Amino acid sequence: MSIVSRGYGVLHGCLQHGLMRVPARKEIAYFGSAVNHHISRTFPVGEIITTDLARVRSLNLLAREVIERNVTGEIAELGVYRGDFARRISFLFPDRKFYLFDTFEGFDVRDLASESEQDLHTNFGNFSRVNVRTVLSKIPHPLQCIVKSGYFPESLDGLEENFSFVSIDTDLYKPTYEGLCYFYPRLSPGGYIMVHDYAPSRYQGVKKAVRQFSDEYKIPYTPLSDMNGSVVFGK
Numbered sequence: 412m413s414i415v416s417r418g419y420g421v422l423h424g425c426l427q428h429g430l431m432r433v434p435a436r437k438e439i440a441y442f443g444s445a446v447n448h449h450i451s452r453t454f455p456v457g458e459i460i461t462t463d464l465a466r467v468r469s470l471n472l473l474a475r476e477v478i479e480r481n482v483t484g485e486i487a488e489l490g491v492y493r494g495d496f497a498r499r500i501s502f503l504f505p506d507r508k509f510y511l512f513d514t515f516e517g518f519d520v521r522d523l524a525s526e527s528e529q530d531l532h533t534n535f536g537n538f539s540r541v542n543v544r545t546v547l548s549k550i551p552h553p554l555q556c557i558v559k560s561g562y563f564p565e566s567l568d569g570l571e572e573n574f575s576f577v578s579i580d581t582d583l584y585k586p587t588y589e590g591l592c593y594f595y596p597r598l599s600p601g602g603y604i605m606v607h608d609y610a611p612s613r614y615q616g617v618k619k620a621v622r623q624f625s626d627e628y629k630i631p632y633t634p635l636s637d638m639n640g641s642v643v644f645g646k
């Protein structure tokens with residue numbers, strides 16, 4: 412292996428794990444599109460690098476597809492927590508309604524019971540006590556946001572909408588499965604659902620939900636090489 416390719420390998424590994432600060436301008440070089448230029452200008456230098464760069468790049472690319480191909484429909488995230496991924500989504504879709512689904516009080520006992528009944532060994536994070544106002548204060552286009560606070564799917568409350576991009580990031584089997592069952596039929600042709608945390612063994616419920624949904628409805632998905640292995644369902 413040459414010194415150059417070894418150096419590239421180390422740099423790539425560091426970027427994947429958020430260990431190295433590089434100027435945000437690098438992002439423009441990688442993507443060279445208006446969408447990514449917009450992101451690069453808006454986020455402070457280095458911030459993109461401190462999170463999962465591959466996840467953010469995948470989001471950028473999917474958003475670009477939706478926008479450039481004029482895929483109609485609104486946007487949603489199920490599992491918002493403090494809004495760190497949501498604000499990136501909002502930057503990319505400034506003109507669409509953006510539904511934010513979360514209990515904003517962490518996991519629900521019904522989902523936790525389902526997890527243990529199925530003997531899923533999930534590493535539960537503590538996502539309690541989130542202030543919705545603080546979340547909205549981070550979001551670049553808060554007037555586009557519709558906060559659906561409460562237990563999903565109850566929080567849907569009869570919502571009928573078409574979607575062009577959805578992020579599902581709940582860490583658990585039940586809301587992931589129910590999220591796919593709700594959003595996929597309402598996804599416009601050309602739209603995408605991105606499900607986070609498919610790969611790690613500490614989120615067994617997510618993998619189970621994704622595979623079950625895919626098998627039951629014969630809908631394929633594509634795994635991504637971001638840190639926690641997201642998957643994408645397209646239509």
Ligand SMILES: C[S@@+](CC[C@H](N)C(=O)[O-])C[C@H]1O[C@@H](n2cnc3c(N)ncnc32)[C@H](O)[C@@H]1O
Nearest residue numbers: 490491492495496513514517538563580581586
């Ligand atoms: C990993 S966090 C989301 C992180 C966020 N997407 C990000 O990347 O910054 C998971 C969130 O899913 C929410 N959640 C899990 N199950 C839920 C359910 N059934 N209904 C609503 N929210 C749920 C939790 O409250 C928690 O805030």
